[in-house]
Amino acid sequence: MDLFAERGFEATTVAEIAERAGLTKRTFFRYFGDKREVLFAGSEDLRAKFVEAIAAAPADAAPLDAVARGLDAMADLFAEIGDAPRKRQAIIAANPDLQERELVKLVGFAAAGAAALRDRGVAEPAASLAAEAGIAVLRVGFEQWVSGPEGRDIHELLRNSLAELKAVAA
Amino acid sequence: MDLFAERGFEATTVAEIAERAGLTKRTFFRYFGDKREVLFAGSEDLRAKFVEAIAAAPADAAPLDAVARGLDAMADLFAEIGDAPRKRQAIIAANPDLQERELVKLVGFAAAGAAALRDRGVAEPAASLAAEAGIAVLRVGFEQWVSGPEGRDIHELLRNSLAELKAVAA
DNA sequence: GCCGTGATGTCACTGTGTGCCATCAGCGTA
């Protein structure tokens, strides 16, 4: 993160990252599948929170409301770790390769969320659509959070975004 | 496309593609920003159809209905060129790097669709959400089309997918 | 003291992607 902030992602070589971390290039690639992955190592936690919250939603909750619980759980995590996500997002915003990887992660969230919904008895394609819609809400709300003024509550932004989606789809 | 179908994307080098096309590696990279891009060259047309149809929707159409027009226009193009998209999708499905690039293209569609909606007077974040939701519908419907039996009508799949989204968001 | 086992280092190598310069065809102009 330090190196990326100093020189940018592209201008930082894996050898330099490895040296800073006290290991070799080869060992770096044993821990991370590729150079980008080092910035997304924490995303499994996020996905886990998301699916757990969906699974834990009341049995009679509608699919999209279960997804809303998942989004709320993600927001908890964001709020918890302060503005680290914002710094990280600035690095990602400056590099197309990283944006690609982020999209992959988000689609992975959608797939995991859809699976969690199916476990709740939601049929396809409703499960996938509810999960994809939830990720759309996340994208839009998160974008407002990182690009807007500091201190705004990410929970509220996501809730508003979801309400807006419901209004649009009505 | 021939080379990718024979040996797979990864096992095909840019030098081989260039040779087959009668030019050099260097020239290939002047036409395509990277190796993956050669598979996505036609996507600008698709995006253009999408935004044109949104712009051409009746002035009183709801945002999501304007997006539905856009999806219909894309379906026209898919149906027109037969099963080439299915072959292409098989290549993409076999390679994570290509999937990443496809997501980027889809998100680009969403952004272009959102801009078209804003031109129609739709405010944010409704415009982005409607466009993102439309792309979710496209992903789910297209996935059914390529993975399901041959001969199904992509228009119908997309319409059903959209109806399902509306039901889920109700 | 010996033997796995897992983590790490070292080395060589392929392939992507880029910068730099040479070449060449076409085209307008004197």
Place this chain on the structure above:
DNA sequence: TACGCTGATGGCACACAGTGACATCACGGC
């Protein structure tokens, strides 16, 4: 015809990502 300009291409050389193969080393069990 000769000249110079321009745009497209080829031909290098290179940095860097990522991988396979092998060596090394620390460790714990026996």
